[in-house]
Amino acid sequence: MKRPPRDVEGTHRKLSRRALLLGGMQAAFIGGLAMRMRYMQVDQADQFRLLAEENRVNIRLIPPTRGEVFDRNGAILGQNIPLYRIIIVREDAGDVDKVISDLSKLVALDPEEVERARAEMRRSPPFLPVTLAERVTWDDISKVAVNAPALPGITPEVGLTRVYPQGPDFAHVLGYVGPVSDYDLSQIEDPEPVLRIPRFQIGKVGVEAKRERQLRGKAGAKRVEVNATGRVMRELDRREGQQGADLQLSVDAELQEYVQARLGDESASAVVIDCETGDLRAISSAPTFDPNLFVRGISVADYRALTEDKYRPLANKTVQGTYPPGSTFKMITALAALEAGIVGPDDTVYCRGYLEVSSRRFHCWKRGGHGHVDLLNSLKRSCDVYYYDVALKVGIDRISEMARKFGLGVRHDLPMSAVASGLAPNRDWKSRVHGQDWLVGDTANASIGQGYMLASPLQLAVMTARLATGRSVSPRLVKSINGVEQTSGAGETIDVNENNLRKLRRAMFSVSNDRRGTAYGSRIIEDAFRLAGKTGTSQVRNITAAERAAGVIRNADLPWERRDHALFVCFAPYDNPKYAVSVVVEHGGGGSKAAAPVARDIMLQALFGGTPPLEAYPRKDRGRIEAQQERMKRERRPRARTDGKDRA
Incomplete structure (x- = not known):
């Protein structure tokens, strides 16, 4: 049976609208895809070129500044002071023995520290920094900075370390801090990532240990660009951490x-x-x-003298x-x-x-x-x-x-x-x-x-x-x-x-x-x-x-x-x-x-x-x-x- 001309005409109109709608959607999708491709290939070309060369972005922690401790009248009992150290990167140093020899002519190096640094370099990747000398003076840092071109791989650094100005008077009250050990980590159910930072200091005994979380603060973070071998190329951005709380003790x-x-x-x-x-x-x-x-x-x-003293200091x-x-x-x-x-x-x-x-x-x-x-x-x-x-x-x-x-x-x-x-x-x-x-x-x-x-x-x-x-x-x-x-x-x-x-x-x-x-x-x-x-x-x-x-x-x-x-x-x-x-x-x-x-x-x-x-x-x-x-x-x-x- 033949369909009426009016029905045939209506059907054609419906098909035409559907075709236009489908075509429009296809065009929008292709347009969006084209814009995304342009963004990735033109606007983000430098970033993806680096990625194509097997570069990646890492997030690294920034150690927080430890809170300080005072007596009831404001006398400082536990404080942070700048710690000057000299580090070496084996990859950049080339001839490590020569560089260390040249450095020793400028700065007095502890033979034990040097041997420890050599051992650490042997078991670490060549691009990782290793501390060669710690607690050096500002004059030593200045000498190294001035002679930097002649000391490849050597870099002076400034950090913070804990000191106790009152010395022995508060040893049993405050206690002391020290680098995180494997034993310390084993005693913590879910250790924070900041505790794995090399030489990061935590409280070992006394107030320093019992109020560790308050004194420690919260770590910051920075995004750094590293290459395929893990060497840092540049810092992209930084978010500073939260300083630890300052404690005032009741003691005079x-x-x-x-x-x-x-x-x-x-x-x-x-x-x-x-x-x-x-x-x-x-x-x-x-x-x-x-x-x-x-x-x-x-x-x-020194430790043996303390442990063998019958008065138990x-x-x-x-x-x-x-x-x-x-x-x-x-x-x-x-x-x-x-x-x-x-x-x-x-x-x-x-x-x-x-x-x-x-x-x-x-x-x-x-x-x-x-x-x-x-x-x-x-x-x-x-x-x-x-x-x-x-x-x-x-x-x-x-x-x-x-x-x-x-x-x-x-x-x-x-x-x-x-x-x-x-x-x-x-x-x-x-x-x-x-x-x-x-x-x-x-x-x-x-x-x-x-x-x-x-x-x-x-x-x-x-x-x-x-x-x-x-x-x-x-x-x-x-x-x-x-x-x-x-x-x-x-x-x-x-x-x-x-x-x-x-x-x-x-x-x-x-x-x-x-x-x-x-x-x-x-x-x-x-x-x-x-x-x-x-x-x-x-x-x-x-x-x-x-x-x-x-x-x-x-x-x-x-x-x-x-x-x-x-x-x-x-x-x-x-x-x-x-x-x-x-x-x-x-x-x-x-x-x-x-x-x-x-x-x-x-x-x-x-x-x-x-x-x-x-x-x-x-x-x-x-x-x-x-x-x-x-x-x-x-x-x-x-x-x-x-x-x-x-x-x-």
Whole structure:
């Protein structure tokens, strides 16, 4: 059947429109393709020509500038300084031996460094730069730059490295940085690419390690054009990184220097804590070491000298060292008994030199005994028998609970390495750890800070600050980050009877200010700064019955490592506590002779904000103190500071 002419005409029109639409789309596609080809062949001809010659663009990291560290007053503790080095590119040098020989005529080269560089060149691609000399002077850099045409492959470079202007004073607090090692990378689950930059420095111990991420900052990046062998042709663009955060510590550099000097050559430690804020004003461990040696790369001889020293200079005794607290723990035992209502401040115990417990004698330090003693006299004269008797009535679990309430047996959160928890043992602990029942003899030992009881100097300072204030003072080391103040450690009121705390403070006052007190010789004369404290002597050896019968051997007659530890804790002023101080002298003997004078001197230095007047000391000590002050003034080195602005 024939279609009508009108239908045929309509069909032709539809086909024509479709053909035009399809043709238009084809034309647009071909036009776009032509424009793209023109863009690639004309506009981008140079770039693609380079690619055709097997060139490529790489993204390379730019190391961030490490944040700096300051004390509470703006004295700089850890800073970055320019590091001048000379590098060599084997590919460009040609005759490496000749170039090195020519360079040695201009710059003094360390033979060991040169050999290390040769070894590195042998295992590296020829186009990679290798450090030939590091920490050279600006004059050396100038000589190399002037003679560059005669030294092919040699290039002077400027970078940054860490230095510690205060030297040994802050070695245990700040720690130090060093190049990233394979071990460091193995300890990080997903290491950032910046850590793989050759000789990139990261914190190894101390604040440098614990606040590594904040101090490190964020790496920048640059796009560089490299050829097929990986050699850099040119830099295309650059995005700078983010500098690390600046930290301000709570420590006072001048007080820290004094404390370090006052500890001298002893194996000892001292902590000064602000009772109002919890700020650590000084935290010193002796002997110490120069952290700059580790940044530069410590020699085998220097490292061996540190590790073989029996006084353990690498150990931070303030937070790592844990010791039997000895009689400095007696306030905790007394407070546990007072809070439980088991004893009153006027109740007395008769001391005849020992207490019989389960057919065993627990001796007092005074062989003949103290007679009848109450709470005040038990602390003032440090009677052991009083605390044996009280502890057996109150029990170890209450004593342990009170110890933790006052910061013992608790790990304090500080950005320092290996902060110890100490130990405030109880029945459950001994059963869990040793699989044994707790004995009454264990309680007697713990009551005077012996046996299983362990505390660090930091914990003893915290305990003293809490006794002085009645608040749960917590130690703070980082005061601000990039100028932003960090949370105070002032703490809340502790749930104990304030009247009981007053009785203990009064007893501690008598220790230092009553003629029969064990620390009377280390008192402060200045009425406004009267000190309250407690001596401690922790035994490190067993005394046999035979030795006790014949007479206990004096510490001075024993080898150093068998002598007792000496301890002293104190706070001042008595009426309005500002600072608490703890001092531990390893194997120092008696706390009243070895530790109390050091703590008193440190306390006065803190209270006066510098050298105290001689009138603050007992008359008999003034000649010695004056000579000591003069010696320290002569030995004090200049302080490195910022632009002079107070960062407090």
